[in-house]
Amino acid sequence: MKKICFMLIAVMAYGMLSAQFAGIQNNEEQPLPAGFKPASTNTFLSQYPAINGDTRQATFRVVAPYAQNVTLQLSGKHPMTKDDKGVWWYTTDPLVVGFHYYAILIDSVPVMDRGSQAYFGSNWESAGIEVPEGREGDYYRFNKDIPHGEIRSLYHWSEINGLERHINVYVPAEYEKNPKKKYPVLYLVHGWGEDENGWSVQGHLANIMDGLIAGGKAVPMIIVMPSGDIKTNSDVRKASGDITDILIKDLIPYIDKTFRTYTDRDHRAMAGLSRGCAQTWNAVLNNMDKFAWMGGFSGSGRFGPNPFNPKAPVTTVETAYNGAFKDAEAFNKKMKLLFISIGTAEGQGAKQTYETLKDHGIKNLVYHESQGTAHEWLTWRRALNDFAPRLFR
Incomplete structure (x- = not known):
C-alpha cells in the first residue's frame, strides 16, 4: 500500500512539473507585453515571437533551462537574457518591415524556433518573422x-x-x-x-x-x-x-x-x-x-x-x-x-x-x-x- 501511494504521489508530482514545463513551452504563463501580439508567421497558438506594430519591435523567447548561452541570429547576433524560470528573452530595436529569416543559437548550435512556421531559406528549414507594414502592404x-x-x-x-x-x-x-x-x-x-x-x-x-x-x-x-x-x-x-x-x-x-x-x-x-x-x-x-x-x-x-x-x-x-x-x-x-x-x-x-x-x-x-x-x-x-x-x- 505504501508503495502504491508513493507511486501515485510521484506520478502526480511528475504530472504537475510536466504541465508547468508545457505551460512555459506553450507561452501560457504570462500575458504578452502591452502593444505586442503574436507574429503572423507563428505556429498555431504560439504567442512568441511577438510583434509591436507601432514600434516595429519584436520580442523573442526560448525555453532552454540547461543552456549556457542562447543567441538570436537576425541581421546579426544578439545575446538573449535568461530569467529565473530558464526562459531566454530578447527584444529587438525597430526592425525593417517585411519578411526576415532568423535562427536561434543554443550553445552555438543553430536551431529553428519552434514558435515559428518553417520557411525554406538559406538551404534549410528556417524560422521567419513578418514585420507588418501599414495599409501599403x-x-x-x-x-x-x-x-x-x-x-x-x-x-x-x-x-x-x-x-x-x-x-x-x-x-x-x-x-x-x-x-x-x-x-x-x-x-x-x-x-x-x-x-x-x-x-x-x-x-x-x-x-x-x-x-x-x-x-x-x-x-x-x-x-x-x-x-x-x-x-x-x-x-x-x-x-x-x-x-x-x-x-x-x-x-x-x-x-x-x-x-x-x-x-x-x-x-x-x-x-x-x-x-x-x-x-x-x-x-x-x-x-x-x-x-x-x-x-x-x-x-x-x-x-x-x-x-x-x-x-x-x-x-x-x-x-x-x-x-x-x-x-x-x-x-x-x-x-x-x-x-x-x-x-x-x-x-x-x-x-x-x-x-x-x-x-x-x-x-x-x-x-x-x-x-x-x-x-x-x-x-x-x-x-x-x-x-x-x-x-x-
Whole structure:
C-alpha cells in the first residue's frame, strides 16, 4: 500500500512539473507585453515571437533551462537574457518591415524556433518573422472581397534531370469558368537557398495576383514557379543537366500540354529574383524565339569581368549573352519588356546595367526601385506588383 501511494504521489508530482514545463513551452504563463501580439508567421497558438506594430519591435523567447548561452541570429547576433524560470528573452530595436529569416543559437548550435512556421531559406528549414507594414502592404494580404485563383502543386518528369520535379502553378480565378479561353504564361524563379515554394509562401504571389487581376491592373495569366536547382534523390545521386535546358525542353512543353496556354513567344514571359534573375537572363537571351518579356529582381545582367570566374572572357554589352544586345534595333523589335528592379539598400549595380543598356539604344526598359529595402521578400513582392501589370499588353 505504501508503495502504491508513493507511486501515485510521484506520478502526480511528475504530472504537475510536466504541465508547468508545457505551460512555459506553450507561452501560457504570462500575458504578452502591452502593444505586442503574436507574429503572423507563428505556429498555431504560439504567442512568441511577438510583434509591436507601432514600434516595429519584436520580442523573442526560448525555453532552454540547461543552456549556457542562447543567441538570436537576425541581421546579426544578439545575446538573449535568461530569467529565473530558464526562459531566454530578447527584444529587438525597430526592425525593417517585411519578411526576415532568423535562427536561434543554443550553445552555438543553430536551431529553428519552434514558435515559428518553417520557411525554406538559406538551404534549410528556417524560422521567419513578418514585420507588418501599414495599409501599403494590403496588396499582398488576403482580400476576402475578391475572387481568388489557385496555387496547384504538381510534378512533371524531366528527362534531363532524370527524375520528377515539383512545380507550383498559379491559375487565375476565372480559369475554370472559361473552359475555352487560353492564357499567357509567366515563368517565375526563386533565388539561391530557397525553393519553388518561396514565391507562393514567403512572396504571397496569389494574393498579389488576385488583387491585380480583380482590379483590372493585370491581364489574367498562368504563373509557373519551378525549382531553380538541379534535384537529386536516392537513384539520381549526382546533380547534372542545365536549368535552361530543363525549362525549354521539359517544363514548357509540359505546361503547354497540361494547361490552356498560348504557345507563341508574345504570350510567354520569364522573371526571377537574385540567382533566379541570372537564370532568367541566360534562359531568355539565349532563347529569344521563346520569350518576349523578361524581368530581373535584385539582379541584372553582367558586363565586364566575371567575379565568379576570373578566367572567363571579359564581356561587353555587345558580346555578352552571345551578342543578344549587339544589334539594339533588332533586340527592340523582339523584346517587349526588359524590367530591372532593385531595393535601394542593395547598391547601384542594377542601375548601372540599366544605364548601360539605355545608352546602347535598348528600349522597352523599365527600372524600378523598392525604397528602403534590401535583399529580401518585401523587395521582390514590390517588384512583382509593378512588373505583372506590364505584361501581355
